[in-house]
Amino acid sequence: MRKHWAAKEFEDTKKNLTDMQYYVTQEQGTEPPFQNEFWNNANEGIYVDIVSGKPLFSSLDQYDAGCGWPSFTKAIDAKEIVEELDTSHGMVRTEVRSNTADSHLGHLFYDGPGPTRMRFCINSAALRFIPKEDLEKEGYGEYIKLFS
Template sequence: MNKEDKEKRLKELDDLQYKVTQEKGTERPFENEFWDNNQPGIYVDIVSRKPLFSSLDQYDAGCGWPSFTKPIDTLEVLEKRDLSHGMIRTEVRSAEADSHLGHIFPDGPRETGGMRYCINSAALLFIPKEALEKEGFGEYLPFFEGK
């Protein structure tokens, strides 16, 4: 993503989206767009539009934010040590746009590796299965066959 495209997309963000992605903010639990989304599709970075997570890996962790067991592509999600708020955590950021996404915790479902990617809805755009082809993400359609 070039600098001009990133600047353009940043100007399109609302206040909460900007605060979350650019200032490491956090939206309120249970009061965000995707915490209870159960539609099939993928989630992309709101700034770079790179695919990050699939609804196939989403689950209800009871925390009030969208939670995933893994990213679609581990190269698109970076992990960084976060010592803010008197805690030791691992921050999750998008590789392409360097957007703050949320945090990863080792309390996810054991059968899927035990990780919980706790992600802010404000950092994501959801592309429903029916719109994948139209939005340029047709290569992800086979994942949803029969689902």
């Protein structure tokens, strides 16, 4: 079930996001492939929800799936990821949303590497990247251990 944001939170969200970030996270949009910020990011760090700031994915679990969007094999904390049935556009897919802010993030497919075959195909516009060297300064110091 989707969360209902209070009017103040809704207005703050709308003010703090770019048009593309709002379209993706609040209107279940999709940004263009290969024309987004993180599809080929090779830096170490974590990705957080652009709306709530909650940690979602690590660069350690990112790989090039050739699809034009950032792809990950797993989430940092599975409790922050919500999976929902998506039957839009004549397809049956698994939509991925953030638990705290109920942001649309992207979709989950089972064509990835490894034993789980999970591929979280995520819109860059739903993410903020925190480089490894800035984790402490940005308040995410507990995640430095991921890169030890």
